[in-house]
Amino acid sequence: VIQHIAVAIVFGLAFLQLDHDRARDVAGCLFLIVYMLSLFGVFNNIQVLPTELPLFVREYKSGAYGILPWYIAKALMEVPACVVLPLIFNLICYFMIFKDPIFFKFLYLWLISALSILTSLFSIKSPPVVV
Numbered sequence: 001v002i003q004h005i006a007v008a009i010v011f012g013l014a015f016l017q018l019d020h021d022r023a024r025d026v027a028g029c030l031f032l033i034v035y036m037l038s039l040f041g042v043f044n045n046i047q048v049l050p051t052e053l054p055l056f057v058r059e060y061k062s063g064a065y066g067i068l069p070w071y072i073a074k075a076l077m078e079v080p081a082c083v084v085l086p087l088i089f090n091l092i093c094y095f096m097i098f099k100d101p102i103f104f105k106f107l108y109l110w111l112i113s114a115l116s117i118l119t120s121l122f123s124i125k126s127p128p129v130v131v
Helices: 002-014 023-060 066-099 102-126
Strands: none
Touching: 002 023, 002 102, 023 066, 023 102, 066 102
């Protein structure tokens, strides 16, 4: 959470009071917001999955559960973080960057950010191949 807040403040200061007359600037800023949030999710899973793999292999070989239930449980466990963390990040960034903040545009950005993070998380959390 602290990482998201710190990066959001730096990001908001970098694009502080963005000139809305230039559509390319706004589009680039929105792209970078979604991109940064997706990278947060991917890097978190890249760090966590290798540490959990030996435990999963042991549990799988003992017959405790299969690959699909593990995958669904891990994916569903990440959903609350994928909703709350983009909300915090976008609350800071959106109101620092845009001069005339509109609540429905903020909700749209938050929805796109959350869906982008969920997509990146579910694609990286593919079930492991157990040999």
